Amino acid sequence: MQPASTEASPADARAVSPVPAPDLRHRPGDRAFRHANLALFAAGIATFVLLYSTQGLLPLLSADLDLTPGQASWTASAATLGLALALLPASALSDRYGRTAVMTASTLAASVLALTLPFAPDLTTLVVLRAVQGAALAGLPATAMAYLAEEVHPSALASAMGLYVAGNSIGGMGGRLVSGWAGAAWGWRWGLAVSAVMALLAALAFRLLIPRARHFRPAPVDARALARTVAGHLRNPLLLRLYALGMLFMAVFGAVYNTVGYRLTSAPFNLPESMAASIFVVYLVGTATSAGAGKLAGRLGRRGALYVAIGVTAAGLLLSLAGRLAAALLGLVLITAGFFAGHATASSSVGRTATHGRAQASALYLIAYYLGNSLGGTIGADAYHATGWDGAAAVGLTAMALAAGVTLYATRQAVTARRTTAPTRTRAA
Template sequence: MPAVSAPPATDPDLRHTSGSRGLRRTQLALFGAGLATFLLLYSTQALLPALSDDLHLTPGQASWTVSVASIGLALAVIPVSALSERYGRITVMTASVFTAAAIALVLPFAPDLTTLVVLRALQGVALAGLPATAMAFLAEEVHPSALAGAMGLYVAGNSIGGMAGRLISGVVAGSFGWRWGLASVAVLAVVCAVAFRLLVPAARYFRPAPVNPAALWRTITGHLGNPLLARLFALGLLFMTVFGAVYTVMGYRLVAAPFGLSQGLASSIFAVYVFGTFASAMSARVTGRFGRRGTLYLAIGTVAVGLVLTLTQSLALSLAGLVLITVGFFTGHCVASAAVGRTATHARAQASALYLAAYYLGNSLGGTLGATAYHGAGWDGTVAVALGAMVLAAGVTLYGTVQARSRLVAHA
């Protein structure tokens, strides 16, 4: 997507400012959209043990209900976001959230794994119209002085939706089965979609532009050819590989021996997301103290220590490990994603969309590899996959450190 619009110098600036009714409506609308997006994207993750029991699936097979949604979003986020340049941000976001919610209403009636996987893939594609488009809409319609707060509330909706979707579906499934778990999330997503459409103010600064596939392709290849951006995309993928592996499989680990928790109680682990939200808020301060690469090393080390702690047979230590993994993941993700915007000198929206694509592909990769490893080697296998991803992340960061020092020496 090209740079967002700004009001001409001769026209009054009508963008939403702090305290205005328009800003409040915009914030609430986008909060609802973000909530719906992540309610739906991860709606089956807490249900995997129940799906395995009811449909007689291995963890690897059940994990595809999570992975394909992320794959669909990752593959569609760039082309679908580009359509918003032609048809409008609100049009694309509305179509996206209502289509995804409609699919959610059908999911509880899926008779088998194949149907469930196909519907989840379509749902992922539908959801692709929200993440990058919502950010472009906010940048166009909200005054710069109020943009950080508006963006923060949108991201909070994402985080709360990711946690709530897993918690609600898992707790309901613990009492009534996985189909009712999915139904509960679907109904909530419909409410959020309706709230978004009723609240979102009309766009004032959107200007339709033709979609140029050739120019879009040149932009994408140019970003991928930028070594620093490529490393940041790789870091997003690797951090999310760990997160996808751990959270896809942890439910299986907690309901099995030696812990033996119920489905509902095992689903409550997603409340750990609260620590991730706190880590996100603190990431800028930590980066200011340790620098970008120093913070990345700290995040990688925190995740690695957390993974090792989960190998114990102690529930308390395993949950402490999960907290460390979550804090480390959110810190690393915040640092890498923020660096993308600073590194890209043009077409920042496409750079952000590429990061999101890598990020969600990492979720799919981690979920599938982690569940397959768990089926073959238990939790130790899942941890090995996650630690391997962190070793690669450390290697990418170390390579960047060496390159930066080489440039300093060359210019000395």
């Protein structure tokens, strides 16, 4: 008699193979999915209400504290500068201590700091507090997308990201509108106070709603590995061009929105402060053009979409030079639409271009982006103080000329690469 075989047949092996663990990430319809979306929406509102809270108050700050537009603009630029410098450290901290912990600490700390701003006795104190507040705010943009990627099912990630970006957009607009309207009624200190309360309520809503992270795995902070990854990205010519484009587009946005309030409340328009603050409703144009940028890039290619964005922004700047209110407002609409289309195209290209360390690649883009805001806003405000709106528009047009040069160089590089590889392919065939 033959002994029984101890080897399992292929059918037996399949029968005892381990069953894949179910994917427990949040899906549409889940209570946790709804809570995660609402939490990130609220956090986006809190962050961007605070980041841009002084932008609608710059003319009031100038009048009350006897400041030039350039001096007052530092209250806006300091916050974006502080955020830019803290992005990489915040992303490293989130890898070590967790996404929800860093986002919670970020939004609550910045909101509590905001409650102190109305009591600032002078410009220096206000600028320092705004820089610290910007650094505190860095935890959300550095961490939110990583949290969603880890906790939300891939099939629902695009919609979750869209709602988070919508919260950013509404917060950016709401911060300017609420502070501007309250400031026009009761003064800039009350404008900042109302923004602080609004942001604190949103931050508390985030803390109450955010589901516990189930898929985060802490990792030690490896400063050397982080430095190597960052250095590798900074040696990538395509990423450098994308970073430059983000900086240049945001320089236009900072120059325009830091000075448009001064222009609208001065001759020849002489609008009341409350009406000038309402101009930030134009920000909603950016929500639509951001959503349409992907379709535009799909039809024209990435560089084609960038050329359109540059052209629309430049056309808006030129149109805004006219002395008529309708032309100035239409110019602002075009500037906003072009900026958001360019930013959406450049930022979405970063993740596709980076082959590793995508979180750090995106953080570097945001650093360039917010540095562009700080530089453009300050230089544009100084130019406005020196020569009026023509000076601020000239800063924007210079930035768009540089952006066109960067994009044209990229186009020529791509054409050269295709010509170089074509003969090789022919010989190989």
